[in-house]
Amino acid sequence: MTTVHGAAPTLDDVAEAAGVSRSTASRAINGGERVSPEAQAAVDDAVARLGYAPNRAARSLVTRRTDSIALVVPEPDAKILTDPFLGGVLRGVSDALAGTDLQLVLLLARPGEQPGHLARYLRSGHVDGAIVASHHRGDQLEPQLARDPLPVVFVGRPFEGGSVPYVDVDNTAGGRAAARRLVERGCRRLATITGPLDMPAALDRFAGWRQVLDEHGLPAEAVANGDFTIDGGAAAMRQVLTEHPDIDGVFAASDLMAAGALDVLREHGRRVPQDVAVIGFDDLGMAERMSPRLTTVHNPVVQMVSAATGTLLDMLGGGRPPLKPQVLEPYLVEGDSA
Amino acid sequence: MTTVHGAAPTLDDVAEAAGVSRSTASRAINGGERVSPEAQAAVDDAVARLGYAPNRAARSLVTRRTDSIALVVPEPDAKILTDPFLGGVLRGVSDALAGTDLQLVLLLARPGEQPGHLARYLRSGHVDGAIVASHHRGDQLEPQLARDPLPVVFVGRPFEGGSVPYVDVDNTAGGRAAARRLVERGCRRLATITGPLDMPAALDRFAGWRQVLDEHGLPAEAVANGDFTIDGGAAAMRQVLTEHPDIDGVFAASDLMAAGALDVLREHGRRVPQDVAVIGFDDLGMAERMSPRLTTVHNPVVQMVSAATGTLLDMLGGGRPPLKPQVLEPYLVEGDSA
DNA sequence: TTGTAGGCGTTATCAG
DNA sequence: CTGATAACGCCTACAA
Numbered sequence: 001m002t003t004v005h006g007a008a009p010t011l012d013d014v015a016e017a018a019g020v021s022r023s024t025a026s027r028a029i030n031g032g033e034r035v036s037p038e039a040q041a042a043v044d045d046a047v048a049r050l051g052y053a054p055n056r057a058a059r060s061l062v063t064r065r066t067d068s069i070a071l072v073v074p075e076p077d078a079k080i081l082t083d084p085f086l087g088g089v090l091r092g093v094s095d096a097l098a099g100t101d102l103q104l105v106l107l108l109a110r111p112g113e114q115p116g117h118l119a120r121y122l123r124s125g126h127v128d129g130a131i132v133a134s135h136h137r138g139d140q141l142e143p144q145l146a147r148d149p150l151p152v153v154f155v156g157r158p159f160e161g162g163s164v165p166y167v168d169v170d171n172t173a174g175g176r177a178a179a180r181r182l183v184e185r186g187c188r189r190l191a192t193i194t195g196p197l198d199m200p201a202a203l204d205r206f207a208g209w210r211q212v213l214d215e216h217g218l219p220a221e222a223v224a225n226g227d228f229t230i231d232g233g234a235a236a237m238r239q240v241l242t243e244h245p246d247i248d249g250v251f252a253a254s255d256l257m258a259a260g261a262l263d264v265l266r267e268h269g270r271r272v273p274q275d276v277a278v279i280g281f282d283d284l285g286m287a288e289r290m291s292p293r294l295t296t297v298h299n300p301v302v303q304m305v306s307a308a309t310g311t312l313l314d315m316l317g318g319g320r321p322p323l324k325p326q327v328l329e330p331y332l333v334e335g336d337s338a
Numbered sequence: 339m340t341t342v343h344g345a346a347p348t349l350d351d352v353a354e355a356a357g358v359s360r361s362t363a364s365r366a367i368n369g370g371e372r373v374s375p376e377a378q379a380a381v382d383d384a385v386a387r388l389g390y391a392p393n394r395a396a397r398s399l400v401t402r403r404t405d406s407i408a409l410v411v412p413e414p415d416a417k418i419l420t421d422p423f424l425g426g427v428l429r430g431v432s433d434a435l436a437g438t439d440l441q442l443v444l445l446l447a448r449p450g451e452q453p454g455h456l457a458r459y460l461r462s463g464h465v466d467g468a469i470v471a472s473h474h475r476g477d478q479l480e481p482q483l484a485r486d487p488l489p490v491v492f493v494g495r496p497f498e499g500g501s502v503p504y505v506d507v508d509n510t511a512g513g514r515a516a517a518r519r520l521v522e523r524g525c526r527r528l529a530t531i532t533g534p535l536d537m538p539a540a541l542d543r544f545a546g547w548r549q550v551l552d553e554h555g556l557p558a559e560a561v562a563n564g565d566f567t568i569d570g571g572a573a574a575m576r577q578v579l580t581e582h583p584d585i586d587g588v589f590a591a592s593d594l595m596a597a598g599a600l601d602v603l604r605e606h607g608r609r610v611p612q613d614v615a616v617i618g619f620d621d622l623g624m625a626e627r628m629s630p631r632l633t634t635v636h637n638p639v640v641q642m643v644s645a646a647t648g649t650l651l652d653m654l655g656g657g658r659p660p661l662k663p664q665v666l667e668p669y670l671v672e673g674d675s676a
Numbered sequence: 677t678t679g680t681a682g683g684c685g686t687t688a689t690c691a692g
Numbered sequence: 693c694t695g696a697t698a699a700c701g702c703c704t705a706c707a708a
Contacts (some may be wrong), residue, residue, distance in 0.1 A: 007484070008461070008463065010700095010701060010702085011701065011702060011703095012701080020679090021678070021679045021680080022679085022680095022701095022702085022703095023678075023679060023680080023703080023704075024677085024678060024679075026702070026704085027677095027678090027703090027704095030703080034677055035677075035678090036677060036678085039677080039678085051461070051485065051486070053458050053462040053463070054462060054701085054702075055399070055462065055463045055465060055700085055702070056395075056463055056464045057394075057395045057396075057398040057399040057404065057700085057701080057702090058395075058399050058465075058684090058700070058701035058702040058703090059701080059702055059703075060395040060684095060702090061393070061395040061396050061399055061683095061684045061685065061686090061700090061701080061703095062683075062684050062700070062701090062702055062703045062704080063702085063703070064684080066395065068443070068464075070476065071444075076432075078429055078432070081425045081426075081428045081429045081432070082422060082425040082426075082429070082622075082623055083425075084420060086425070086428075087419045087420040087421075087424070087425075088419075088420075090419045090424075090444075090446070091416055091419045091420075094416070094419070094446050094448065095416075096451070097448070097450050098449065099450075103443060103445065103459065103464070104443070104444050104445075104446070105402050105406070105441060105442070105443050105444070106409075106428075106442050106444040107441065107442075108428070108432050108445070110432065110435070110436050111436065112436070112437075120391050121391075121441065123346070123389070123391045123392055124391040124392060124394050125346065125391070125393045125395060125685095126394045126441070127408075128397075148346070148389070156570045162702050168677080181414075205680080230627070233460070259627070263534070284420075285420055289597070291685090292628065313704060348685060348686090349685065349686065349687095350685080358694080358695090359689095359694065359695045359696080360685095360686085360695080360696095361687085361688085361694070361695055361696080361697095362694060362695070364686070364687060364688090364695085365687095366696090368687080372694080373694090374693060374694090377693085377694085384687085391686085392686075393684090393685050393686070394686095395686090396684070396685035396686040396687085396700090397685080397686050397687070398686090398700095399684090399685080399686070399687090399699095399700045399701065399702090400685090400686055400687045400688075400699075400700050401686080401687065401688095401700090402700080439699095463701095478704055500679080573706075678707105678708080679701095679706105679708080680705105680706085680707080680708090681704100681705095681706090681707100681708090682703105682704095682705090682706105683702105683703095684701105684702090684703090685700105686699100686700090687698105687699090687700090688697100688698090688699085688700105689696105689697085689698080689699100689704105690693080690695100690697090690698105691694105691695095691696090691697105692693105692695085692696095692708100
């Protein structure tokens with residue numbers, strides 16, 4: 001068997017160059033158990049000389065592992081790409097993957113694609129496991145993934161909430177904290193700008209806000225739906241001002257939406273926080289740069305995603321999925337807006 | 339051969355279930371050439387019933403294609419993850435990949451990892467091609483990739499500039515446009531905050547700025563190096579103010595750095611644009627949200643990356659790499675800061 | 677410690 | 693149009 005020049009070197013080439021058999025070469029390359037020092041050295045040398053890299057498809061075919069995991073973002077809208085949330089997610093996965101030699105396959109939902117596409121890919125054996133972030137009701141990912149044994153960890157409580165392991169922040173507590181701060185400040189006519197209501201995080205933040213208002217006997221009617229974007233926040237703020245011109249406190253369920261809200265309040269000549277107090281959610285780097293500096297609820301995204309990835313790695317290593325979800329606590333970050 | 343319950347269904351299972359041979363099943367699944375309607379229907383049905391998805395490793399082993407491409411970000415620093423630039427890049431790739439069924443493998447450099455890691459992965463046959471963004475001098479990616487025939491397209495002029503196809507924006511022209519605007523405004527004591535000087539984009543923007551100053555016989559000494567981050571921009575601005583307290587115009591080579599510069603100017607009581615005019619670079623969504631609204635140079639990142647991905651797809655389809663780099667034109671975007 | 681042999685799931689070739 | 697059969701490159705008992 002002669003080495004064809006130009007083609008990628010194969011294990012056979014390495015073995016031949018090192019003067020050993022294929023199996024010895026293979027053992028030497030994978031950890032070097034039961035390999036004599038001479039053989040090891042010869043193989044190492046041949047690998048370096050030839051620039052050999054194992055063919056992952058072939059390896060994967062027999063080991064049934066791919067050494068890569070998927071990060072699934074089932075958000076068809078392109079807006080996710082400029083959301084600091086995604087940055088946090090990437091950061092979290094990247095942190096947790098440091099030290100392993102797992103690779104990251106980024107699975108972004110594409111606008112026009114049929115619903116089962118992502119699930120089918122995940123099942124096709126190209127990844128060993130998956131992290132799912134930014135899950136929506138209706139993306140059908142959950143039932144489809146439950147059907148087969150691919151290890152999956154969700155970031156954020158899944159809708160069906162069956163038995164999928166997940167990591168989340170206590171969004172309800174976050175919503176409560178935001179509302180409480182506004183109440184304690186003396187605000188009595190509170191509004192909220194929610195996130196998309198097909199996402200658990202948005203629902204939970206809203207629920208928390210509402211709880212506190214109910215406790216205090218305050219009306220919880222000034223509600224406008226946003227979509228976690230600046231423009232959506234601005235539109236929602238306009239709607240609130242139209243329907244409830246006298247509000248004195250706003251909880252926006254994301255900092256991006258809070259940014260939009262601040263713009264609109266400024267347009268309308270409302271001073272923040274004197275006329276209207278504003279509080280956001282996320283604290284992913286923008287809050288401290290707004291003017292006034294945004295008071296917000298810290299969402300430990302990086303930590304959440306790292307934890308989720310850690311759990312996934314455990315499962316890949318043979319560990320059982322955790323029985324209980326891991327829930328992190330949000331906390332209030334002081335700013336000048338509330 | 340009996341189907342083992344729990345294991346992923348294989349082509350054999352499908353064939354058996356459909357009452358045809360493996361070959362026929364395979365053909366039916368891949369486009370259906372030379373397959374009778376009945377056979378096709380039987381196979382389709384079996385696929386659906388069994389929830390069959392082809393094993394990509396096995397397929398890839400024989401076709402020598404993986405149907406996935408890599409997006410390589412050889413930026414070891416975690417700061418890249420929150421840079422809007424990355425959002426633009428993802429958006430560009432994602433746009434260009436819509437309609438294909440290629441998957442995206444995100445290869446982020448990790449802090450501690452040895453230099454050849456990325457190149458080795460790319461050579462291991464797990465992807466059909468790669469887009470390289472945010473290339474640094476010294477990441478050694480270029481020489482390593484030149485050694486083997488993996489189709490690669492760079493976003494941004496590579497350092498060695500050998501024969502790697504790339505797409506870029508004319509950063510020099512952008513630097514010139516920024517400087518010209520400041521000069522035309524009447525500024526005569528100009529400063530610049532550069533990007534990291536191990537990146538071609540930063541060098542080119544700086545070169546353009548300098549050209550215009552030279553043409554006008556203005557001193558080009560107020561230069562501070564930043565790192566494309568807000569904090570880096572702030573630090574650089576402080577340095578400039580210390581060394582050249584009388585400057586009246588600043589070109590920051592990225593909007594993030596411009597944001598930091600604006601903060602520092604405000605701290606120092608300098609009015610923008612009255613006392614000091616400021617102009618940024620990128621226009622990736624932050625400029626319009628700063629106060630004052632930042633005048634900046636538009637960097638068509640999404641378009642660049644889409645073009646690069648398109649070129650890569652051509653190459654994967656058998657096309658020759660383009661002889662000349664594609665260079666897009668930047669343009670000035672009006673704001674209130676210059 | 678080493679090598680031989682078999683098979684992972686798929687596609688491609690080539691007779692029927 | 694169909695179905696044996698031979699790779700693809702690698703890992704891993706098992707036997708030496």
